[in-house]
Amino acid sequence: MIITVTLNPALDRTLEVPSFTPGRRHRSLDQRTIPGGKGVNVARVLKLLGQPVIATGIIGGATGTRIVEGLSDESVLTAFVRIREESRTNMAVLDPTTGMHTEINERGPAVTEHELEMLEEKLIYLAKGASICLFAGSLPRGLEPDTYARLLRAVRKLGVLTVVDTDGEPLKLAVRAEPDVVSPNELEAEDLAGREFEGPEDRAQAVVEITRQGPAEAIMTVPDGCYAYVRENGEQTLYRVAIEPLEAQSPIGSGDAFLAGYIAARYQGRSPVECLRFGVACGAESTQHVGAGILDPRTVERLLDGVVATPMSLPAEVI
Incomplete structure (x- = not known):
């Protein structure tokens, strides 16, 4: 079983608005909620890929009910903890004429220590029957920045493989808790490394440096694939994995689709490089759909032939 933990889930509403211009009145061409x-996006993709997954986290109010009902409609198992305050709603505006998208995300509810303790208790119970646990997304109000680190340590004691995808201070504290895998995008990786990246070698060096902060493996997603420093045959190996970019309908959630593909392949016991290739194919295919966490598994398989994984030499600065 795979567990996804989402502490700040939402109802995501995407509007297609041709020639979107701030300050003007518009009518949407299409919409999807x-x-x-x-973590919810990853759970959706895992289900589409045929993998056993259960989504847990924190929900509240009528919006929380709609989140659970929506996942149930997609046959995704859920085990959320209910809280007093209302879950958030996020809005994305996609302009099909330019491919530009604008996101407006609510902060989310305030969560009490007692509510977090209830989640931790449920998570430990679920983790006893799981082999992989993903912690993903932002933290709602009221939770300390070390919340993911705290939950991660509790799950690791049970021998569960842990994966983290968040940002800011929660990410910095989570990597110190020594997860098995951390998967930032390029901006998040720059924040971890404390500098802007200037080229391929600098990006490759960064994923190696990130593992020195605590995680066993680091995967940095970029628009056409990823840079990864992973354990293979008992040794750490550096890879650049890439695919020819597709003309995107929407890039929203492509990183979540990548991570879901990677986790699905890892759950199936594929080799590290095949996990990365499958993740990149999933991320690329998801850009062909409006709405996060949507892809066609059959198309993913066809895209795999175009995903190239190239081993890289370790930068001299980090040897």
Whole structure:
């Protein structure tokens, strides 16, 4: 079983608005409302890929009920903890004429220590029957920045493989808790490394440096694939994995689709490089759909032939 933990889930509403211009009145061409939040998006893709997954986290109010009902409609198992305050709603505006998208995300509810303790208790119970646990997304109000680190340590004691995808101070504290895998995007990786990246070698060096902060493996997603420093045959190996970019309908959630593909392949016991290739194919295919966490598994398989994984030499600065 795979667990996804989303502490700040949402209802994600995407509007297609041709020639969107701030300050003007518009009519949407199309709209879609689905359960969202990083971990929820990953759970959706895992289900589409045929993997056993259960989504847990924190929900509240009528919006929380709609999140659970939406996931149930997609046959995703859920085990959320209910809180007093209302879950959030996020809005994205996609302009099909330019491909530009604008996101407006609510902060989310305030969560008490007692509510977090209830989640931790449920998570430990679920983790006893799981082999992989993903912690993903932002933290709602009221939770300390070390919340993911705290939950991660509790799950690691049970021998569960842990994966983290968040940002800011929660990410910095989570990597110190020594997760098995951390998967930032380029901006999040720059924040961890404390500098802007200037080229491929600098990006490759960064993923190696990130593992020195605590995680066993680091994967940095970029628009056409990823840079990864992973354990293979008992040794750490550096990879650049890439695919020819597709003309995107919407890039929203492509990183979540990548991570879901990677986790699905890892759950199936594929080699590290095949996990990365499958993740990149999933991320690329998801850009062909409006709405996060949407892809066609059959198209993913066809895209795999175009995903190239290239081993890289370790930068001299980090040897």
